[in-house]
Amino acid sequence: MNLDFTPEETAFRDEVRAFIRDNYPKELSGMGSREDLTREQFLGWHKILGKKGWSAPAWPKKYGGTGWTSTQRYIWSEENARVDALMPLPFGVSMVGPVIYTFGSEEQKAKHLPGILAGDVWWAQGYSEPGAGSDLASLKTTAVRDGDHYVINGQKTWTTLAQHADWGFFLCRTDPSAKSQEGISFILIDMKTPGIEVRPIRLIDGTHEVNETWLTDVRVPVENLVGKENEGWTYAKFLLAHERSGIAGVARSKRGVERLRSIASSETIDGTPLILNGDFSRKISQLEIDLTALEFTELRTLASEAQGKGPGPESSILKIKGTEIQQRLTELTLEAVGNYGAPYARGMDGHGVNDLGVGPEYSNFAADTYFNMRKTSIYGGSNEIQRNIITKMILGL
Amino acid sequence: MDFNFTEEQTMIRDSLARLIKDQYDFDTRRKVIASSEGWRPKMWAQFAELGLLAAPFSEEDGGLGGGPIDAMVVMEEFGKGLVIEPYLQSVVIGGGFLKRGSDGQKAEHLAPMIAGERVFAFAYAEPKGRYNLADLETTATKDGAGWKISGHKAVVVGAPWASHLIVTARTAGGRRDTKGIGVFIVAKDAKGVTTRDYPTVDGRRASEVHFDNVSVGTDAAIGDAGNGLPLIERVTDEAIAALCAEACGAMKVAQTMTVEYSRTRKQFGTAIGKFQVLQHKMVDMFMEAEQSVSMTYMASLKLDEDDVTRKKAASAAKVRIGQAGRFVGQNAIQIHGGMGMTDELAIGHYFKRLTIIDSEFGNVDHHLKRYTDLSATEVLVAAE
Numbered sequence: 001m002n003l004d005f006t007p008e009e010t011a012f013r014d015e016v017r018a019f020i021r022d023n024y025p026k027e028l029s030g031m032g033s034r035e036d037l038t039r040e041q042f043l044g045w046h047k048i049l050g051k052k053g054w055s056a057p058a059w060p061k062k063y064g065g066t067g068w069t070s071t072q073r074y075i076w077s078e079e080n081a082r083v084d085a086l087m088p089l090p091f092g093v094s095m096v097g098p099v100i101y102t103f104g105s106e107e108q109k110a111k112h113l114p115g116i117l118a119g120d121v122w123w124a125q126g127y128s129e130p131g132a133g134s135d136l137a138s139l140k141t142t143a144v145r146d147g148d149h150y151v152i153n154g155q156k157t158w159t160t161l162a163q164h165a166d167w168g169f170f171l172c173r174t175d176p177s178a179k180s181q182e183g184i185s186f187i188l189i190d191m192k193t194p195g196i197e198v199r200p201i202r203l204i205d206g207t208h209e210v211n212e213t214w215l216t217d218v219r220v221p222v223e224n225l226v227g228k229e230n231e232g233w234t235y236a237k238f239l240l241a242h243e244r245s246g247i248a249g250v251a252r253s254k255r256g257v258e259r260l261r262s263i264a265s266s267e268t269i270d271g272t273p274l275i276l277n278g279d280f281s282r283k284i285s286q287l288e289i290d291l292t293a294l295e296f297t298e299l300r301t302l303a304s305e306a307q308g309k310g311p312g313p314e315s316s317i318l319k320i321k322g323t324e325i326q327q328r329l330t331e332l333t334l335e336a337v338g339n340y341g342a343p344y345a346r347g348m349d350g351h352g353v354n355d356l357g358v359g360p361e362y363s364n365f366a367a368d369t370y371f372n373m374r375k376t377s378i379y380g381g382s383n384e385i386q387r388n389i390i391t392k393m394i395l396g397l
Numbered sequence: 398m399d400f401n402f403t404e405e406q407t408m409i410r411d412s413l414a415r416l417i418k419d420q421y422d423f424d425t426r427r428k429v430i431a432s433s434e435g436w437r438p439k440m441w442a443q444f445a446e447l448g449l450l451a452a453p454f455s456e457e458d459g460g461l462g463g464g465p466i467d468a469m470v471v472m473e474e475f476g477k478g479l480v481i482e483p484y485l486q487s488v489v490i491g492g493g494f495l496k497r498g499s500d501g502q503k504a505e506h507l508a509p510m511i512a513g514e515r516v517f518a519f520a521y522a523e524p525k526g527r528y529n530l531a532d533l534e535t536t537a538t539k540d541g542a543g544w545k546i547s548g549h550k551a552v553v554v555g556a557p558w559a560s561h562l563i564v565t566a567r568t569a570g571g572r573r574d575t576k577g578i579g580v581f582i583v584a585k586d587a588k589g590v591t592t593r594d595y596p597t598v599d600g601r602r603a604s605e606v607h608f609d610n611v612s613v614g615t616d617a618a619i620g621d622a623g624n625g626l627p628l629i630e631r632v633t634d635e636a637i638a639a640l641c642a643e644a645c646g647a648m649k650v651a652q653t654m655t656v657e658y659s660r661t662r663k664q665f666g667t668a669i670g671k672f673q674v675l676q677h678k679m680v681d682m683f684m685e686a687e688q689s690v691s692m693t694y695m696a697s698l699k700l701d702e703d704d705v706t707r708k709k710a711a712s713a714a715k716v717r718i719g720q721a722g723r724f725v726g727q728n729a730i731q732i733h734g735g736m737g738m739t740d741e742l743a744i745g746h747y748f749k750r751l752t753i754i755d756s757e758f759g760n761v762d763h764h765l766k767r768y769t770d771l772s773a774t775e776v777l778v779a780a781e
């Protein structure tokens with residue numbers, strides 16, 4: 001057992017650090033945790049990485065992945081987090097991409113993978129419905145075969161950033177008589193198809209991050225079905241397992257703790273920096289200690305994956321603890337800014353620009369970010385669902 | 398980066414696990430604890446034979462060439478079996494000091510310790526010192542060629558079984574000064590050493606040790622008798638990492654025992670493990686135990702880094718394990734219900750051991766403060 005990087009790994013770290021320094025777009029600095037950016041801003045770094053061949057490090061090499069080891073991927077995410085880089089969104093690279101190269105047809109691979117890698121095609125996830133949240137398998141959207149098309153009807157919700165989407169991957173019921181988890185299919189839909197309407201949902205932080213997506217008699221060619229009809233649940237579960245890696249967000253939270261420390265060094269309490277206040281500094285310590293526990297749990301997971309053992313039982317902790325820590329981080333950041341947590345930057349004239357001059361710059365979105373991050377323990381299988389999964393898969397109860 | 402165990406470490410783990418399974422079952426342990434001796438010197442000899450006492454030492458020092466990870470492996474198995482023998486005190490702490498001693502001290506003490514013939518205990522705590530390693534009223538004063546030691550050491554775990562004590566004492570300065578502290582080897586049968594032996598709530602034995610003008614030679618002092626605190630802190634951090642490993646073993650067993658119990662115990666016509674409120678509690682216990690393992694790896698792997706990194710790592714681990722141990726222990730009792738309160742079930746004994754581990758070498762509050770103070774030092778240094 002040791003924590004040392006090999007000389008090759010150290011050289012790799014230096015290489016990616018230099019690449020990020022020389023190529024990360026200056027205009028995106030400091031935007032890493034914002035939800036209300038333009039399409040071009042969201043895709044800026046993704047497109048640069050696409051050209052370099054680094055946009056999908058976890059993919060197998062033959063589909064355009066990097067072939068990096070798990071330690072290299074760990075270094076990669078650490079280095080990006082150091083500059084708070086705006087990483088490629090998960091919907092293409094981490095979600096539908098792996099489903100397509102694992103279960104899709106050769107035509108689907110050829111058609112879709114290059115666009116995902118390059119950051120040219122924006123994907124949306126059509127899973128949740130008004131009546132199917134944590135109980136995803138109770139979804140009702142139907143796809144009825146009509147010649148060489150499916151006719152799709154239903155309503156999806158929480159469709160993240162679908163206002164920018166070119167394509168979507170949707171779970172639809174193809175066999176209404178089957179039990180809830182059977183009879184579901186995984187279908188790729190061009191978002192420009194007639195009958196699709198995307199309506200914004202405004203969230204408590206004032207952003208337009210998610211949408212309702214209505215599908216009315218949407219005609220989709222049958223070749224857009226991924227894998228076999230009625231086996232979509234298998235692919236959805238596979239996708240969730242993929243979604244989990246990196247969900248701990250360790251590198252980004254470490255950067256967040258640094259930022260919190262710097263805010264707490266600027267803020268004062270009775271004339272003393274907040275960072276030296278016993279009550280507050282101990283909260284930071286506790287957070288950092290819990291983050292260290294998460295970091296080493298993730299490292300153990302990576303090590304076991306690298307040995308081909310697959311993620312061990314400890315990997316299931318990553319979603320729960322990772323999101324709890326992300327939430328506590330934003331909670332403490334809001335506490336740290338004190339009175340200036342209250343001004344609503346997005347509600348003022350000029351809408352969300354950063355130079356409003358109310359309070360220190362770091363206070364502008366502290367409350368919004370705290371509000372927004374409540375989503376993390378709800379999405380991707382709520383943390384209660386995660387506990388049900390651990391109960392079943394690990395405790396065997 | 399590598400999280401694998403070596404072949405030797407795996408062998409140690411397997412053979413120790415087998416020994417504990419065969420000869421350290423719960424009923425045997427209860428009988429041993431209730432006996433007048435309170436431990437099994439024969440078991441200690443078997444540990445020596447298995448190479449456990451030699452495992453963490455370099456070959457030059459008469460060991461098997463291992464290190465802290467080997468001690469971690471042993472201590473985790475000890476935790477699983479609630480083993481009471483003083484591995485932490487004699488091997489990790491005693492050996493930790495001795496391997497940094499002079500060649501003469503190594504020859505005189507380390508070799509017989511590794512052979513299992515000499516057993517060490519660590520007399521550092523004092524009635525009023527709480528967890529501050531520098532808060533010492535025990536004194537060592539120069540006396541001709543040697544030293545005279547006087548004072549009262551509190552709750553010296555394993556002292557009733559020890560042949561020798563490692564004693565911290567003030568050689569100069571005021572009561573809580575960080576300078577002016579020495580570390581001394583004292584034979585327990587030396588003139589002027591008196592002990593009051595007693596059992597501890599978690600099945601071990603300890604002593605109040607009084608030193609009344611105990612004479613020791615110059616060769617009794619380990620390292621710099623005027624500045625021993627850095628060494629004491631280093632060895633104590635190593636002890637913390639090992640103690641965390643023991644806690645991990647105990648937590649894992651307490652957690653799995655509880656899951657097993659919930660599978661068989663029926664109420665309202667169903668196994669209580671079917672109740673979601675208990676399931677989620679047990680998932681939280683599982684997560685606490687797993688994260689404790691991660692923290693123990695972390696602390697054990699950082700023992701040889703710079704002082705601040707090492708101290709923060711040890712304190713971080715002790716905080717997390719203290720909290721996890723309390724959570725796992727308390728909920729294990731709760732889910733066992735009334736049966737968890739009975740002495741005849743093992744679960745209560747795991748709970749008791751986990752409870753006391755938090756108070757050994759500094760509890761959660763102590764280490765959260767230590768970690769915070771070290772971080773503040775970094776902030777101030779960065780600001781200058």
